[in-house]
Amino acid sequence: MSDTAQAIGGSSLAAGAGASGLAAVHGIVARDLARAFRQKSRLLGGLARPFMWLVFVGTGYNAIARVEGAVSYQAFVYPGVVVMAALFGSMLTAISTVYDREFGMLRLMLASPAGVSALLTGRAIAAAAIGFVQGAVVLVFMPAVLSVSLSQWLAVLGALALGAVATSVLGLLVAAPLRSVENFAGVINVVLFPLLFLSGALYPTGRLPAVLRAVARLNPVTYAVDLMRLALGQPAEFSAPWSIGVLGVTTLVVFGLTAVVFDPEQRFVGRARPGGPGRGGAEPNPPPRGGVGQ
Amino acid sequence: MSLPAIASAGLGRDYGSTRALDTLDLTVQSGAMVGLLGPNGAGKTTTMLLLATLLRPSRGTARVFGHDIERERATVRRRLGLVFQEASIDGLLTVRENLIFAARLMGLDGRTTREAVDRILASTGLSNRASQPARQLSTGWRRLTDLARALLHRPDLLILDEPTVGLDPEHRERAWKLIEEECRERGTTVLFSTHYLPEAERCDDVVLLANGRVVGTGAPASLMATIGDAVLEIEGHDAPRLLSVLERAVTVRLAIKTARGYRVGVTGAGDTLAKLVAASPGLARFAVRPPTLDDVYFARTQDAAVVARSSAPQVPA
Numbered sequence A: 001m002s003d004t005a006q007a008i009g010g011s012s013l014a015a016g017a018g019a020s021g022l023a024a025v026h027g028i029v030a031r032d033l034a035r036a037f038r039q040k041s042r043l044l045g046g047l048a049r050p051f052m053w054l055v056f057v058g059t060g061y062n063a064i065a066r067v068e069g070a071v072s073y074q075a076f077v078y079p080g081v082v083v084m085a086a087l088f089g090s091m092l093t094a095i096s097t098v099y100d101r102e103f104g105m106l107r108l109m110l111a112s113p114a115g116v117s118a119l120l121t122g123r124a125i126a127a128a129a130i131g132f133v134q135g136a137v138v139l140v141f142m143p144a145v146l147s148v149s150l151s152q153w154l155a156v157l158g159a160l161a162l163g164a165v166a167t168s169v170l171g172l173l174v175a176a177p178l179r180s181v182e183n184f185a186g187v188i189n190v191v192l193f194p195l196l197f198l199s200g201a202l203y204p205t206g207r208l209p210a211v212l213r214a215v216a217r218l219n220p221v222t223y224a225v226d227l228m229r230l231a232l233g234q235p236a237e238f239s240a241p242w243s244i245g246v247l248g249v250t251t252l253v254v255f256g257l258t259a260v261v262f263d264p265e266q267r268f269v270g271r272a273r274p275g276g277p278g279r280g281g282a283e284p285n286p287p288p289r290g291g292v293g294q
Numbered sequence B: 001m002s003l004p005a006i007a008s009a010g011l012g013r014d015y016g017s018t019r020a021l022d023t024l025d026l027t028v029q030s031g032a033m034v035g036l037l038g039p040n041g042a043g044k045t046t047t048m049l050l051l052a053t054l055l056r057p058s059r060g061t062a063r064v065f066g067h068d069i070e071r072e073r074a075t076v077r078r079r080l081g082l083v084f085q086e087a088s089i090d091g092l093l094t095v096r097e098n099l100i101f102a103a104r105l106m107g108l109d110g111r112t113t114r115e116a117v118d119r120i121l122a123s124t125g126l127s128n129r130a131s132q133p134a135r136q137l138s139t140g141w142r143r144l145t146d147l148a149r150a151l152l153h154r155p156d157l158l159i160l161d162e163p164t165v166g167l168d169p170e171h172r173e174r175a176w177k178l179i180e181e182e183c184r185e186r187g188t189t190v191l192f193s194t195h196y197l198p199e200a201e202r203c204d205d206v207v208l209l210a211n212g213r214v215v216g217t218g219a220p221a222s223l224m225a226t227i228g229d230a231v232l233e234i235e236g237h238d239a240p241r242l243l244s245v246l247e248r249a250v251t252v253r254l255a256i257k258t259a260r261g262y263r264v265g266v267t268g269a270g271d272t273l274a275k276l277v278a279a280s281p282g283l284a285r286f287a288v289r290p291p292t293l294d295d296v297y298f299a300r301t302q303d304a305a306v307v308a309r310s311s312a313p314q315v316p317a
Helices: A003-007 A017-038 A040-064 A073-095 A097-102 A105-110 A115-140 A150-175 A181-197 A210-218 A220-231 A240-261 B044-051 B073-079 B095-105 B110-124 B139-151 B169-186 B197-202 B220-225 B239-249 B272-278 B293-301
Strands: B006-015 B018-028 B033-037 B059-064 B080-083 B157-161 B189-193 B205-210 B213-218 B230-235 B251-257 B261-267 B285-289 B306-309
Touching: A017 A040, A017 A115, A017 B095, A040 A073, A040 A115, A073 A097, A073 A115, A073 A150, A073 A181, A073 A220, A097 A105, A097 A150, A097 A181, A105 A115, A105 B095, A115 A150, A115 A240, A115 B073, A150 A181, A150 A220, A150 A240, A220 A240, B006 B044, B018 B044, B018 B059, B018 B213, B033 B044, B033 B169, B033 B197, B044 B059, B044 B157, B044 B189, B073 B080, B080 B139, B095 B110, B095 B139, B110 B139, B110 B169, B139 B157, B139 B169, B157 B169, B169 B189, B169 B197, B197 B293, B205 B220, B205 B293, B213 B220, B213 B293, B220 B293, B230 B239, B239 B251, B239 B261, B239 B272, B239 B306, B251 B293, B261 B293, B293 B306
Parallel strands: B033 B189, B033 B205, B080 B157, B157 B189
Antiparallel strands: B006 B018, B006 B059, B205 B213, B230 B261, B230 B285, B251 B261, B251 B306
């Protein structure tokens, strides 16, 4: 029996505030990693995607395309494909939160003493780790296309980690408003593909029309790709501090935003009180099977 | 004296313009077992989610062991064990992994987790299924795993939303044995909802909800006593006539229209019944039995079906 539990007069084994948050995050990460490695087909699919791009599309483009400053299209696209692998790995893991919402696991996590912040932290760590591993698997084969020095390897791994973390929190933000699995496929089309295509991962964005180029600059994935190129000594659009700054700020801002929008019931602001102004009937979702509901 | 496990005052919750729970004033003493009964949509789940700190009240307040469900959520949560209508079990994890996950969520450290998981596996009879992926479990064992999950950190208040729905009698029995042991031996307070009303007869108190309001509360025996000391089930074309005869001859506490006749709660009928029935040859079915919580449920929640009601004993004509 913990001292805290005794102090508050109960016999529950549940620990005090500090420890409970860490234990909860640990539990969530362990579960997500176990799940990721047991879903074999999803894992293999995630690994096959970048190699299909490198081998099938890369070889074809090699014959017809030349990117200024790069030796071959495959050499140009390699860092982009590494980021693509991380993007899909991180985001799909993060977005799978919507399955938990539908199947009762989310409610369990939201009802834990550490609540939504532990849930989001744990899942972001797990999603980033999975994205990092998927990107790293692609990196293993990089020497076949590019020669890489030791310091470049370290820089590339750092860029990969930053990109994986940023895309994992983006995935959590995407998952926040989703209430059912039916939206999942649509989300991949309207979120993942635009993030990938307008990131400079597969072709340089420099010659795109101004509007699309502007969108590409708002896309955090652009900075992960650019940083990766920079790490490999390829021509890059932004400086390293700038890209690192953008990815870091994006991660923090998106995480904070996600914590706010993830579960409206977790916020205790602006509640309608008799005689006071409030949100009254502004509860947007009476979710029957969501995190909450009758 | 210890604080009540639950004390709510004017607690209510709306979804948009729908009043899911109108006002709830509820006090549950520590160590009590309380059943929440009522039709679908009565507000049972909403009540439980409010007390579980997963929903914010639209009005009113509630305290769990003296802690406010809004301002002291983390403290309240440490005292709770929750079972929702859908089992919170991950099919990709084994039974043991599911329990470890739940223990970590509650903030248990590594050693406490191992001890708690081993103990609950043994007491629920899940030990030989511990390494099985949860998706391979039958509905019954899945539910018991879910219950083990809610019990393993030794909660002080157990909130169970239809814990036995869809279970066969054997697993239902096992589930209730666990819950009752937890309540009677460890002194854990239990609040549960159910549609199997006989399950609620083991409660210290039941709370009947309908349309978001409390329509009855008390010990099962005293609620059943409000129906009378016997319930007659009468069916057939003579049933309406017999009912009016009964109303004049004995004290009819309550008459409920059923699909084929009436269910009539009476007191002090005694020997007169036999004579009255003998004089009604057009009865397809006639039975006398003690009142049950089902009768209370219909009487309190299905107002339209109640055709006669008297609170005071009637004087026979």
